[in-house]
Amino acid sequence: xxxxxxxxxxxxxxxxxxxxxxxxxxxxxxxxxxxxxxxxxxxxxxxxxxxxxxxxxxxxxxxxxxxxxxxxxxxxxxxxxxxxxxxxxxxxxxxxxxxxxxxxxxxxxxxxxxxxxxxxxxxxxxxxxxxxxxxxxxxxxxxxxxxxxxxxxxxxxxxxxxxxxxxxxxxxxxxxxxxxxxxxxxxxxxxxxxxxxxxxxxxxxxxxxxxxxxxxxxxxxxxxxxxxxxxxxxxxxxxxxxxxxxxxxxxxxxxxxxxxxxxxxxxxxxxxxxxxxxxxxxxxxxxxxxxxxxxxx
Numbered sequence: 196x197x198x199x200x201x202x203x204x205x206x207x208x209x210x211x212x213x214x215x216x217x218x219x220x221x222x223x224x225x226x227x228x229x230x231x232x233x234x235x236x237x238x239x240x241x242x243x244x245x246x247x248x249x250x251x252x253x254x255x256x257x258x259x260x261x262x263x264x265x266x267x268x269x270x271x272x273x274x275x276x277x278x279x280x281x282x283x284x285x286x287x288x289x290x291x292x293x294x295x296x297x298x299x300x301x302x303x304x305x306x307x308x309x310x311x312x313x314x315x316x317x318x319x320x321x322x323x324x325x326x327x328x329x330x331x332x333x334x335x336x337x338x339x340x341x342x343x344x345x346x347x348x349x350x351x352x353x354x355x356x357x358x359x360x361x362x363x364x365x366x367x368x369x370x371x372x373x374x375x376x377x378x379x380x381x382x383x384x385x386x387x388x389x390x391x392x393x394x395x396x397x398x399x400x401x402x403x404x405x406x407x408x409x410x411x412x413x414x415x416x417x418x419x420x421x422x423x424x425x426x427x428x429x430x431x432x433x434x435x436x437x438x439x440x441x442x443x444x445x446x447x448x449x450x451x452x453x454x455x456x457x458x459x460x461x462x463x464x465x466x467x468x469x470x471x472x473x474x475x476x477x478x479x480x481x482x483x484x485x486x487x488x489x490x491x492x
Contacts, residue, residue, distance in 0.1 A: 211472075218471040223256035225397035226358070228452075229466060230387035231309065232264035232402060241461070242312050248466045249363060250318035257470070258358040261313075261320075261365045262390055264383030265305040272296050283339045289380050294342040297380045298324070301367040309365050320363040325370035325381060328353040331389065333370040333379040344370045344379025346386065349393035366390065388443035392450025399447050400469060401440055402460030407478030408437060419480045421445050444480045454481040 231245060252259045273280060273296055281288040289297065306322040313320035325331030325346075330353055333344030357364045368386035370379045384401055391399040407415040408424070411432050416423075424441050427433045433441055437457075444455035458465050458477025468476040 214473075215471040219255050222397070222470055224258070226258045226260065226394050227252065227398045227400065227466075227470065228260045228262060228387055228391035228394065228396045229400045230262050230264070230384055230402055231460065232266075232383050236263070236265065236305070237267060242308070243316065244463065245460070245466075246309070246312035246316040246318070248464055249313055250316040252466065252470070253318055253361070253363055259363055260354055260358065260390065260394065260396070261309060261363060262368060262383060262387040263301075263305060263309055263365065264368065265301045268305055269297055269300050272300055283337075286337075286340055286343070288339070289341045289343050291342065294378050294380055298369045298378055301369050301380075302326075306365055306367045313363055313365070318363055319361060320365050321357055322365045322367070323353065324367040325386060326378065329371055330354070330366070331368075331370040331381065331386065332373055333381060334373050335379070342377060342379050344372070344381045346370065346381065346389040347373065349389055351390065351393045354390070354394060382439065384440055384443045388447040388450075388452075388455075391447045391452045391455075395451045396447075397453045398470070399444070399452050399455040400466055401443065401455065401457045402465065403440065403457060404459065404461065405437070405457075406459045407457050408433060408441065408480075416478050417475060419478055421448060421480065421482055424480060441480070448480065448482050454479055456480070 229249065236242065249259050249261060273293065276296065278292055278296065280293070302324045306324070310320045310322040323330065329350045331346050332348035333346050336343045336345040354364050368381040368383045370381050372379055387399060387401065408419060410416050424433065424445060428438060428441065440457055444457065447455050456469050456477050456479045458469060462468065462476055465476045468474055
């Protein structure tokens with residue numbers, strides 16, 4: 196039964212919805228690629244919240260495309276199977292046995308779990324991998340690392356077909372090789388950047404376990420230009436695990452993505468904060484130069 200009294204919480208909710216109108220109009224029809232990973236993937240409540248946010252995005256006219264990782268689940272299965280991992284310069288060597296486990300976990304367990312969460316939230320979702328319809332074709336990124344791939348050819352029509360039909364694509368970063376139909380494991384951020392670039396996406400959201408890109412004083416920067424990213428990398432301010440994320444962001448911008456945000460996926464409703472509020476979330480990297488390529492819908 197509806198209450199007839201109005202308390203401050205409900206008034207604030209209505210005001211928030213009203214203030215979101217310009218952003219809802221701005222992103223209606225936009226393609227937003229979301230890289231989902233980190234600790235949120237292993238938490239049922241966080242997974243359900245992420246799924247609701249993605250379904251809401253779809254409901255208000257955004258075309259979300261989800262790309263996911265699954266490193267912790269892969270590590271757990273390798274341990275169970277007694278497959279030992281070797282590392283070169285801090286990166287896992289992915290031999291044939293390991294890549295089979297990677298495909299099983301990413302394309303199977305993790306992918307279908309996200310699909311089910313989206314459907315439980317009232318959305319429509321289909322899970323695919325980079326191998327489906329030759330979506331993502333790779334070469335070896337580094338021969339010493341084995342079956343770790345670098346995308347060299349993208350065929351994203353299958354993604355357009357899905358979101359044009361009102362279906363949310365959920366993509367596992369497993370790809371086909373250029374020769375002999377090998378299977379390659381692709382870094383989730385790298386895959387998301389390549390997909391966003393091929394789609395000429397309006398936004399690429401990289402959900403991580405950190406608040407964003409920090410300056411030399413340790414403060415999160417809310418807005419950064421590509422040149423600032425390059426300078427901070429040269430100065431050693433951007434280091435460690437943030438380097439591949441910012442490299443992915445710069446690559447996506449070069450390919451025509453309008454803006455990339457590196458943000459903490461543990462923040463409640465992080466994607467909605469970034470897209471539909473003045474507040475935003477994390478660090479947005481946006482080029483100051485005119486876009487070279489036209490947007491493709």
